[in-house]
Amino acid sequence: xxxxxxxxxxxxxxxxxxxxxxxxxxxxxxxxxxxxxxxxxxxxxxxxxxxxxxxxxxxxxxxxxxxxxxxxxxxxxxxxxxxxxxxxxxxxxxxxxxxxxxxxxxxxxxxxxxxxxxxxxxxxxxxxxxxxxxxxxxxxxxxxxxxxxxxxxxxxxxxxxxxxxxxxxxxxxxxxxxxxxxxxxxxxxxxxxxxxxxxxxxxxxxxxxxxxxxxxxxxxxxxxxxxxxxxxxxxxxxxxxxxxxxxxxxxxxxxxxxxxxxxxxxxxxxxxxxxxxxxxxxxxxxxxxxxxxxxxxxxxxxxxxxxxxxxxxxxxxxxxxxxxxxxx
Amino acid sequence: xxxxxxxxxxxxxxxxxxxxxxxxxxxxxxxxxxxxxxxxxxxxxxxxxxxxxxxxxxxxxxxxxxxxxxxxxxxxxxxxxxxxxxxxxxxxxxxxxxxxxxxxxxxxxxxxxxxxxxxxxxxxxxxxxxxxxxxxxxxxxxxxxxxxxxxxxxxxxxxxxxxxxxxxxxxxxxxxxxxxxxxxxxxxxxxxxxxxxxxxxxxxxxxxxxxxxxxxxxxxxxxxxxxxxxxxxxxxxxxxxxxxxxxxxxxxxxxxxxxxxxxxxxxxxxxxxxxxxxxxxxxxxxxxxxxxxxxxxxxxxxxxxxxxxxxxxxxxxxxxxxxxxxxxxxxxxxxxxxxxxxxxxxxxxxxxxxxxxxxxxxxxxxxxx
Numbered sequence: 001x002x003x004x005x006x007x008x009x010x011x012x013x014x015x016x017x018x019x020x021x022x023x024x025x026x027x028x029x030x031x032x033x034x035x036x037x038x039x040x041x042x043x044x045x046x047x048x049x050x051x052x053x054x055x056x057x058x059x060x061x062x063x064x065x066x067x068x069x070x071x072x073x074x075x076x077x078x079x080x081x082x083x084x085x086x087x088x089x090x091x092x093x094x095x096x097x098x099x100x101x102x103x104x105x106x107x108x109x110x111x112x113x114x115x116x117x118x119x120x121x122x123x124x125x126x127x128x129x130x131x132x133x134x135x136x137x138x139x140x141x142x143x144x145x146x147x148x149x150x151x152x153x154x155x156x157x158x159x160x161x162x163x164x165x166x167x168x169x170x171x172x173x174x175x176x177x178x179x180x181x182x183x184x185x186x187x188x189x190x191x192x193x194x195x196x197x198x199x200x201x202x203x204x205x206x207x208x209x210x211x212x213x214x215x216x217x218x219x220x221x222x223x224x225x226x227x228x229x230x231x232x233x234x235x236x237x238x239x240x241x242x243x244x245x246x247x248x249x250x251x252x253x254x255x256x257x258x259x260x261x262x263x264x265x266x267x268x269x270x271x272x273x274x275x276x277x278x279x280x281x282x283x284x285x286x287x288x289x290x291x292x293x294x295x296x297x298x299x300x301x302x303x304x305x306x307x308x309x310x311x312x313x314x315x316x317x318x319x320x321x322x323x324x325x326x327x328x
Numbered sequence: 329x330x331x332x333x334x335x336x337x338x339x340x341x342x343x344x345x346x347x348x349x350x351x352x353x354x355x356x357x358x359x360x361x362x363x364x365x366x367x368x369x370x371x372x373x374x375x376x377x378x379x380x381x382x383x384x385x386x387x388x389x390x391x392x393x394x395x396x397x398x399x400x401x402x403x404x405x406x407x408x409x410x411x412x413x414x415x416x417x418x419x420x421x422x423x424x425x426x427x428x429x430x431x432x433x434x435x436x437x438x439x440x441x442x443x444x445x446x447x448x449x450x451x452x453x454x455x456x457x458x459x460x461x462x463x464x465x466x467x468x469x470x471x472x473x474x475x476x477x478x479x480x481x482x483x484x485x486x487x488x489x490x491x492x493x494x495x496x497x498x499x500x501x502x503x504x505x506x507x508x509x510x511x512x513x514x515x516x517x518x519x520x521x522x523x524x525x526x527x528x529x530x531x532x533x534x535x536x537x538x539x540x541x542x543x544x545x546x547x548x549x550x551x552x553x554x555x556x557x558x559x560x561x562x563x564x565x566x567x568x569x570x571x572x573x574x575x576x577x578x579x580x581x582x583x584x585x586x587x588x589x590x591x592x593x594x595x596x597x598x599x600x601x602x603x604x605x606x607x608x609x610x611x612x613x614x615x616x617x618x619x620x621x622x623x624x625x626x627x628x629x630x631x632x633x634x635x636x637x638x639x640x641x642x643x644x645x646x647x648x649x650x651x652x653x654x655x656x657x658x659x660x661x662x663x664x665x666x667x668x669x670x671x672x673x674x675x676x677x678x679x680x681x682x683x684x685x686x687x688x689x690x691x692x693x694x695x696x697x
Binding site: 011014015018019022023026027029030031142143145146147148150151154155157158161162169264267268271272282283286294297298301302305306 | 528531532534535536537539540541543544545547548550621625628629632633648651652655656658661662665668669672673676677
């Protein structure tokens with residue numbers, strides 16, 4: 001077990017190094033630097049003088065070739081310094097921390113909801129297999145599963161915000177947020193979060209419940225289920241005790257693998273709802289050529305992705321005694 | 329004599345035996361039984377027809393025109409301006425109905441089913457008796473899906489947008505399959521170091537969030553064209569295909585017939601190509617089909633964010649972006665949104681149909697045959 005973990009961590013570190021190297025090379029080769037992009041946008045006449053630009057480039061480390069700059073960045077990362085954002089003039093870590101809240105506000109409840117709802121739905125679909133109600137539910141779930149979330153977001157806005165005016169169109173808070181009492185603030189936040197949260201939830205809900213159903217049906221085809229039925233056990237007991245418990249294994253792994261989506265947010269959904277989260281920040285950082293922020297976010301995303309894969313594998317061995325983690 | 333006739337008998341008996349269906353035929357047979365998947369296949373074929381014939385369905389350029397004694401196909405100008413070079417030279421300025429009559433009274437033309445243009449606004453009386461396109465007009469008998477703020481017809485853009493969607497889906501997944509299948513085949517067949525290196529590459533590509541990698545790659549290209557976008561989607565979307573191909577190859581290379589081929593001295597490349605690939609291909613079709621749906625989604629998402637193909641390529645995502653700028657023009661969101669949804673749904677249904685048709689565990693009659 002220990003040697004397996006060490007091996008996996010070593011491989012993960014190499015992968016992380018490769019990813020950051022590739023992304024660093026990529027973004028440094030995007031035409032335009034943070035200096036030129038900002039200036040051109042605000043006012044063309046305010047263009048920096050050549051000396052000033054060179055001065056700034058030296059200060060930001062843009063005068064060095066990217067291969068060299070990468071190693072400097074990496075060295076700083078090991079000392080816990082992710083650099084300072086160009087466009088926000090703020091340490092990248094602080095910037096990420098600011099954006100983390102809004103993203104978690106959407107992702108945690110929606111993931112929780114999706115899990116809580118999908119398990120009974122999946123079991124129900126398995127139990128009522130080939131009945132009319134199951135067909136209807138499965139078809140609806142399949143439609144939802146195929147419904148692109150950004151299209152759904154726009155449709156929801158059209159219907160619930162523009163047509164019925166039930167929910168605010170976008171943004172995280174109302175303009176008078178600071179004047180509200182705490183209770184009203186919470187209500188205001190929930191009001192604004194409802195639509196984006198729906199978009200996050202329905203997609204994973206459809207995916208998870210189809211996942212539960214597929215796994216349960218696979219289990220129900222096994223011999224021991226037939227044995228259980230032959231013993232004269234009731235359908236509910238067979239389904240719950242002998243069937244569902246065995247589908248927990250892939251479900252647990254799935255929890256591990258959904259971890260990154262908790263933090264990453266969605267670029268398009270956050271853009272549609274003007275939600276100040278991680279996805280939105282990434283999009284802005286690319287537009288502004290904010291290299292340290294892009295790198296900080298990339299590092300975080302890939303670290304969490306790799307970590308969640310490792311957790312998923314370890315959990316898998318943990319819940320399923322048949323699986324042994326050994327280095328081959 | 330006796331032996332001969334006996335031989336003949338067995339031969340004729342063998343000939344009478346029904347030939348056992350090949351893997352592909354069997355897959356098709358099982359796929360055909362799934363009504364929804366077949367319906368989706370019909371939809372996709374219909375969409376392909378709409379895409380190919382889009383200039384003949386909606387356009388302002390005649391499908392066939394006789395002009396100064398020659399026959400032309402100006403509608404193909406939507407594909408390449410070379411097809412309307414004659415008319416450009418004669419200063420038609422893309423306005424056909426009036427100019428054709430004025431410059432050659434004997435000319436005749438067969439027009440597209442709907443007269444409207446996906447790239448530009450329609451002016452008054454461009455088509456005899458037709459008013460000009462309204463600005464932000466709701467759906468009407470002249471503009472089925474309404475018009476945008478530039479007075480361009482939305483129906484024409486949706487129809488011509490199918491071309492973009494179809495092209496992006498097929499070309500980018502073509503690239504992804506080429507990379508994915510060859511990488512996966514190499515990793516699965518050779519094993520050892522090749523496998524370790526390729527598996528690492530797959531892991532690296534998989535760990536970078538797709539949209540971020542694509543945004544960065546597209547931003548690197550100074551003036552991205554639709555081809556660049558397809559290549560970028562292709563080179564980022566091959567990992568699932570590679571993993572599945574690798575798994576199939578790992579499984580197949582243990583089979584006796586492959587060992588027999590090796591003993592017979594068949595070259596390695598030929599074993600990969602002739603012995604393994606045809607058998608590994610059917611399951612690999614599943615991620616490819618899902619990949620087409622994903623590619624269409626990514627394209628419309630990128631176009632929505634403003635990173636899409638430059639004008640004049642009409643795209644469903646671009647219409648959504650226009651719609652988000654002014655929500656009261658609901659037709660800019662509803663129609664392209666539904667097009668994206670139905671198309672993605674169709675490819676997903678086909679993918680699932682294929683999955684169930686190629687997965688032996690899901691065959692009727694249980695898992696043990």
